[in-house]
Amino acid sequence: MSHGKLIVSLSPHVSSPDHVRRIMLDVVLALLPAALWSVYLFGFQAVRVIFVSVAACVICEYCIQRFLLKVPSSVDDGAAVVTGLLLAFNLPSNIPNWMIVVGGFVAIAIAKMTFGGIGNNPFNPALVGRVFMLISFPVAMTSWPVPLANRGQMIDAVTAATPLSIAKEGLKNGIASDQLMASLPNYWDLLIGQRGGCLGEVSVLLLSLGGLYLLYRKVIQLEIPLAVISSVFIFSGILWMVNPQTNMSPLFHILTGGIFLGAIFMATDMVTSPMTPAGMIIFGIAIGILTVVIRVFGAYPEGMSFAILIMNAFVPLIDRFTKPQKYGKLKHG
Amino acid sequence: MQKKFRIKTFPAGGVHVDECKFSAQRPIESLPLPGVVTTPVLQHFGAAATPIVKAGDRVKTGQVIAQANGFLSVNIHATIAGTVARIDEAMDVSGYKRPVIVINADGEDWVEGVDLSRTLKRKVELSSVEIIKKVQQDGLVGLGGAGFPVHVKLSPVAGKRADVLLINGAECEPYLTCDHRLMVEKGPEILVGVVILMKALNVSRAVIGIEWNKQDAIAHLSALASDFDGIDVVALKACYPQGAEKQLIEALIGKQVPIGGLPIDAGCVVQNIATAFAVYESIQKNKPLVERIVTVAGEDLKKPSNFRVRLGTSMAALIEAAGGLPESTGKIISGGPMMGKALNMLDIPVIKTTSGILVMPQERSKRDPVVNCIRCARCVKHCPLGLEPYLLMNLAEKERFEDAENEVVMNCCECGTCAYVCPAKRPLLDYIRLAKTFITQRRKEKAVK
Numbered sequence: 001m002s003h004g005k006l007i008v009s010l011s012p013h014v015s016s017p018d019h020v021r022r023i024m025l026d027v028v029l030a031l032l033p034a035a036l037w038s039v040y041l042f043g044f045q046a047v048r049v050i051f052v053s054v055a056a057c058v059i060c061e062y063c064i065q066r067f068l069l070k071v072p073s074s075v076d077d078g079a080a081v082v083t084g085l086l087l088a089f090n091l092p093s094n095i096p097n098w099m100i101v102v103g104g105f106v107a108i109a110i111a112k113m114t115f116g117g118i119g120n121n122p123f124n125p126a127l128v129g130r131v132f133m134l135i136s137f138p139v140a141m142t143s144w145p146v147p148l149a150n151r152g153q154m155i156d157a158v159t160a161a162t163p164l165s166i167a168k169e170g171l172k173n174g175i176a177s178d179q180l181m182a183s184l185p186n187y188w189d190l191l192i193g194q195r196g197g198c199l200g201e202v203s204v205l206l207l208s209l210g211g212l213y214l215l216y217r218k219v220i221q222l223e224i225p226l227a228v229i230s231s232v233f234i235f236s237g238i239l240w241m242v243n244p245q246t247n248m249s250p251l252f253h254i255l256t257g258g259i260f261l262g263a264i265f266m267a268t269d270m271v272t273s274p275m276t277p278a279g280m281i282i283f284g285i286a287i288g289i290l291t292v293v294i295r296v297f298g299a300y301p302e303g304m305s306f307a308i309l310i311m312n313a314f315v316p317l318i319d320r321f322t323k324p325q326k327y328g329k330l331k332h333g
Numbered sequence: 334m335q336k337k338f339r340i341k342t343f344p345a346g347g348v349h350v351d352e353c354k355f356s357a358q359r360p361i362e363s364l365p366l367p368g369v370v371t372t373p374v375l376q377h378f379g380a381a382a383t384p385i386v387k388a389g390d391r392v393k394t395g396q397v398i399a400q401a402n403g404f405l406s407v408n409i410h411a412t413i414a415g416t417v418a419r420i421d422e423a424m425d426v427s428g429y430k431r432p433v434i435v436i437n438a439d440g441e442d443w444v445e446g447v448d449l450s451r452t453l454k455r456k457v458e459l460s461s462v463e464i465i466k467k468v469q470q471d472g473l474v475g476l477g478g479a480g481f482p483v484h485v486k487l488s489p490v491a492g493k494r495a496d497v498l499l500i501n502g503a504e505c506e507p508y509l510t511c512d513h514r515l516m517v518e519k520g521p522e523i524l525v526g527v528v529i530l531m532k533a534l535n536v537s538r539a540v541i542g543i544e545w546n547k548q549d550a551i552a553h554l555s556a557l558a559s560d561f562d563g564i565d566v567v568a569l570k571a572c573y574p575q576g577a578e579k580q581l582i583e584a585l586i587g588k589q590v591p592i593g594g595l596p597i598d599a600g601c602v603v604q605n606i607a608t609a610f611a612v613y614e615s616i617q618k619n620k621p622l623v624e625r626i627v628t629v630a631g632e633d634l635k636k637p638s639n640f641r642v643r644l645g646t647s648m649a650a651l652i653e654a655a656g657g658l659p660e661s662t663g664k665i666i667s668g669g670p671m672m673g674k675a676l677n678m679l680d681i682p683v684i685k686t687t688s689g690i691l692v693m694p695q696e697r698s699k700r701d702p703v704v705n706c707i708r709c710a711r712c713v714k715h716c717p718l719g720l721e722p723y724l725l726m727n728l729a730e731k732e733r734f735e736d737a738e739n740e741v742v743m744n745c746c747e748c749g750t751c752a753y754v755c756p757a758k759r760p761l762l763d764y765i766r767l768a769k770t771f772i773t774q775r776r777k778e779k780a781v782k
Binding site for chain 1: 345348350351428507579583589590591592593594662663664665666668670671672673674675676677678691693697698699700701704705706707708709710713716717718719720721723741744747749750752753754755756757758760762763766
């Protein structure tokens, strides 16, 4: 008895139901609450920025694969959608469309496809796009529409500085931090996201909700977010304890800017983060320290993007020195 | 009151694979005697046995037809009475032609002195040395999959001593239920088998590890074990590869086997549940290894079953008895889905190490398309041996085998967990095997020089 069409392959003959597209879908789902919140805060402008950014990234990847590399396109894996979403999350809501397209192009074409596409990029593409825009269009990238106030507005939105830049300016001009806090949103408002800033970074609560979903789905591990947030808290706390008048409180540091967005969604990017728990903790702590250093001593009020990009460069080195414990080398006999 | 169990497991890696134990509640059935048996002379790890019969000879069930060729070899027996038709070659599960002895069966005529009754015989009369000699004569090998001769594991090694005997009842491969059924149905015999193995090894302690998804077997064996001195039953977490030798040892006694070492280096010897049963039959009943339990399972199979099968029976007969080959069949696997071998034909004999036959439907038979590695680190996190499969694959692809050797690729047990968890569906294990094959080859060449 023989059977003509039996498939022969090597073991294992089963594979887990998880695949790359499912992982990307999970990230999109996890970003959804914060995206909806941004629409609530910034109205139609938020929808516009997200749409243009995602479209720019997806079209850019598709065109490069189909017309330049002449290979089947892999945009259906959803990675370009995630990059587009994350880029949009890192932009103010009144940014002009053409600038978003430039950012999307840099993210996909330069930061991702030149290295060989998904999996091969050493730096987080969305952050490369954002930092390129921050340096190229400093004014547009740092004017922040006031939340809720002008949701219907297409242009001429009323803008105001973010809590972080108010704090930075204030401290530079010698105003004590407790005085500054009186004029800034309180911690509760910072937690739920009643403040100005980039589209997706404002609601710490909703970003954490997305983070919990990713933890549940095992897309991310706790090590990186925990290391980043606690390292920012501890190092800004040390500075604050040394001189509470000239430094903002650690709670203010972790609730403002892009700490939660960066810690949960950007630093945990699989492609550009270390492989082992020990490596992830080193990576996260270093990002936290760099962020505080840039915020306190640097020229920019926020340092999250730079900190993550700098540490992305160290990932191969970290992986080399934090190998998993091999079986059979530890205890025996 | 049911006894409370503390569930143990190995510390690093592993993954819970969908269990699919369709035949767990199917009692063991004896398959009707085959008309022809095809008996390979190599069914174990080691040297092939030497045939001592020729075409036309009459043989009885249980008669030696091929003799052990040296220490790392065991006898092969006629699994049925009849006439030797020819000494030939036939395909094995790996797709290679191997020497076989074909017997045309004509009945159930056992050799003298075999006790076929069901009475339990508890008292062990043979001495340690006699037991070790007898299991080689009776053709006993590890029935879990590797087929390592039992007497070799039992023989003392100079300067090394086992303190404890470990019995592997984990059965962590999905679908397979043959060991499970044996534990439920042949508990007392298995425990006497364990006592015999303890006597042969001269140890006073034995631990039986069983995955928590077989609670009936755990309850049954631990109740019986209270009657025996020094035998403990331990519940293990249902986590693949709990039944891999190194993982089982660490889960049960907390020791690791050094790289390149054997379980004896961790002070233990591991035997499978089915092996313990076969040892009982050999020592107490004088019955050589002529049959084993084989699980036949699959999503679309009409009657997933556990069969008691004469070795040398064609796998086609087992599938027929389980309701026939379903229309949807895309792949047939000898063994479990994680480590088993895919077959390109059905007419392959059941041998001592055949634990199961899986019939996979078409839609589960093909591999998913491979995409780029996204460095998700799941292979690293789940590798039970602390290796970095993504790195080993990269090194093998670039033919940097020396670097792969430095990354301890040879310690890989090929459990397949890395390839199972990979979301990019990369053939990690294929490339690791490539590196291992190349390194083994080169070591052999060096040894020759």
